[in-house]
Amino acid sequence: MNKEDFLIKDRIIKGITNDGHFRISVIKTTEVVQLAAQKHELSLLNKVVLGRALTGTMLLASSLKGEERLRLRMEGKGPIGVLVTEANSVGEIRGFVQNPDAAIDPKTQDIGDGLGLGLLTVTKTLYNEADQISGTVELTDGTVSPDIAYYLAQSEQIPSAIHLDVKLDDSGDVTSAGGVLIQALPDAPENKILTLQENLRQMKPAGERFLQGDYIDTIMHDIGRPYTVKELSRGPVHFFCRCTKDRFLSALQMLGKDDLESISDEGQELVCQFCNEKYHISQQEIKGILREKQIQMN
Template sequence: MSDYIVRGMAANGQIRAFAALTKDTVETARQAHDTSPVATAALGRLLTAGGMMGAMMKGEQDVLTLQIKAGGPLQGITVTADSQGNVKGYVGNPQVILPANEKGKLDVASAVGPGFLNVIKDMGMKEPYSGQTMLQTCEIAEDLTYYFATSEQVPSSVGLGVLMGRENTVRQAGGFIVQLMPFAEEAVISQLEDNLKGITSVTGLLDEGNTPEQLLERLLGNLNLELSDTLPVRFCCNCSKTRVEKALISIGRQELKSMIQEGKPVELNCHFCNTNYQFSIEELKDILHRCR
């Protein structure tokens, strides 16, 4: 089954919800960055959240950036997403290894460490929207729940999970975001809270064969759930040698001359997908010629 996000409403528009399957997306990221299991889990959770939050945006050119800047050995996480289901991201230290936590699970919280979550939405306005909150648990899902409540004043519940399999490949990955509208009635809120208590593990449900649609059915089936549409989600980086050339032009003639004088090819790396781009001396001279 290919990765996708499903969107829906419930309680006659009092609730909006998103659920995602992101197994292949997270596995692609793991392969690109050669991440350790705990790094894969942390990056995968934020990639899943980014995909669903990107699906909340409407403009084709809208871009969402999620940044976790924290003091743990993971050295932070950055994810970007658009409204078409394209996500990409990286961690500062992809090889971090930690013992399991007291529950015997991957210790994402210790890997992330204390710090801040930044959410930046570039929607074509003069200035992008930016919100920042302090990490509450460093488990990512709870931190996003806190962000929605404090920065966007939208009561939300976020569930995210990555389950690793044999040989440290991704066995399951996915999540959900459920949000209450301002006019939600107390009876609806109470029922939703009861429903959420029955969801103990997102990856456990996915591993049992549940689809994103069935996740939402479990969460909102008794609240008149109406599914609206689905959106493919995938790990996709828009880097290219042409884009890297533009970056080289932007550093200026003096810096380019210094590179050429060293007499060695230059290799530049894309942080998001870990692709390397090499430029020969002749190519650098050509770029310098076009740099005005």
């Protein structure tokens, strides 16, 4: 695959400065956000907010191993309500919002009012850990980037800078999306941290950079100047959910006999929150589960 093919595909690149002091990740998530907007029929507000959250979650999950997972949950008093995103290091991202048609009055409200006052919780499911690891902070802004930066500083105590961007055209369609994450490694000098943070502040939003034809490599090296950045890895990212009808049938098997009997006279349509995929469970399938439950009880 040549460079032009890479340009039209969502992917993430990770690098480290040659002095070993900083890790820099750049991600393009245009297709991810477009698909999320389509699957969930998102409002303009949610295209931006959920799009940023999906992008940020993938940046955070990129430091995990294998199929370790990271979940981000933002719950506020604004019209969006609850937002949940999830990703793993192999590039699978998914997410949803409680109120996909949520909107704000652009004349009197800012985008941060979509979530409003609330909490951000990041939960990791890691290898060799019996329990999940979670950290919770207050939402500082509701626009996602500052909230994740605050979480990293407070909960993980890692000096970081993060920039997340979703661009819409005049019709409200997603034209580009992506982000950048800079994280200081142990013993990184403070003056170098300030240099990279200033680079990020002066950089055009990631969405604009992609629209003007810049590639993730170019952005990574621009952010790292005047230091040389060595590529560590790169890989595709995509909106992907592992829900299946079999998983929903397994969930129904966890119901009690009375609950199964209450729905056994008709089929059920079950919907996956994360991807909005619909699965029809027939009356015969429900009665089959009920028969198995009755056999187990005898």
